[in-house]
Amino acid sequence: MEEKKQAARKEVGAPEVPSERTFYANFAGFKVGLYDFIIDFGRNDFSGGVIEESVIRVYLSPQHAKSFYMILGKQIQRYEERFGQIILDEKKSKKEG
Structure with missing residues (x-):
């Protein structure tokens, strides 16, 4: 058992x-x-x-990608609640976006 x-x-x-x-x-x-x-x-x-x-x-698959996106977003939110906001390099973000 x-x-x-x-x-x-x-x-x-x-x-x-x-x-x-x-x-x-x-x-x-x-x-x-x-x-x-x-x-x-x-x-x-x-x-x-x-x-x-x-x-x-x-x-x-598109379905798995969206699920991954949603789960990752929740994990990032939990991380920031625990450790503080993640700061991104604005110059790099503009190039990638």
């Missing part, structure tokens, strides 16, 4: 990710098609805008 409870607890929430699959990204590029949203995550080495080779490409 106790084993079933422990198994059920493990299934709830985000899955554990092995450390070898962890990737830090400080750059994201976006492409949008009728059926896909594509996000390329990478690392900018800041030596002239070169993106390192290690890029992870994530494909999302």
Whole structure:
């Protein structure tokens, strides 16, 4: 009985990710098609805008992309409530927007 409870607890929430699959990204590029949203995550080495080779490409359906957007927005709101407002570099934001 106790084993079933422990198994059920493990299934709830985000899955554990092995450390070898962890990737830090400080750059994201976006492409949008009728059926896909594509996000390329990478690392900018800041030596002239070169993106390192290690890029992870994530494909999302429009429904998953919108769900991701809504969940990420809620998480950012919680972060700012706890740690304070995230300040963006206005020059960089204008280039990307």
